[in-house]
Amino acid sequence: MxxxxxxxxxxxxxxxxxxxxxxxxxxxxxxxxxxxxxxSRGRPKLGVVACEVMLLPRHWEWLATQPGGASQALRRLVDEARRADGGQTDRKAAHERTYRFLSGLAGDFPGYEEAIRVLFAGEDQAFAGRMAAWPPDVRDYALALAQPNPKTEGS
Structure with a gap:
């Protein structure tokens, strides 16, 4: 200072x-x-980023008893939660980014509301069908955005 x-x-x-x-x-x-x-903190060459985690004392006590230490235990817990999620979080993120794109660019297009409804309902074929009359570049980009990002095991 x-x-x-x-x-x-x-x-x-x-x-x-x-x-x-x-x-x-x-x-x-x-x-x-x-x-x-x-x-930067952490091990940037390995893709490790240091961030702050706020936990209650009982959580820190439990983490201290885990093999490999707190960081390894947290990574393991996050990976388990991601596997158990079954891709639901990725699908939700895909729907949200597609909605933001379409609401900004295609809000006046015919069938917009119906397309958004079937997007959030997870009906991929109906979503593509509702956009059939739209310009191909908008439709194709929206379809690409609606796909969940593929996740690798290490990411």
Whole structure:
């Protein structure tokens, strides 16, 4: 943290900084801040990103007893939850991004409301059918957006 004394006129401020070497201190602090903001935590070459996790003490206690430590246990729990999800979260995300695209671009197209209804109902064939009269580039992009992203085991 750098505290600056900005009382007085511009000339007085410049004189004060020049006399006390505060300009150099400010420049050093600015360089240090820039250097620290470009450094990242974690293991970026491995794709590991450090983030903050807020848990209750009982959760930390349980994690501490797990083989491999807290990070490995959390990764294992997330992977298990993703497998148990059966792709439902990915489908929901696909429907939401398709809806945002279509509401911004195709809201006035014929059959828009019906297309959105069948999109969220998960009826892929009916969704494509409702967009048959739309411009091909809009229709094709919407169909591509509506597909859940394929997830690999390591991601």
């Amino acid at each position: 750098v505290d600056l004394d900005l009382r007085g006129t511009a000339a007085e401020i410049v004189t004060r900084f020049t006399d006390h070497g505060e300009l150099e201190a400010l420049a050093t602090a600015r360089r240090e801040l820039a250097d620290s903001s470009t450094r």
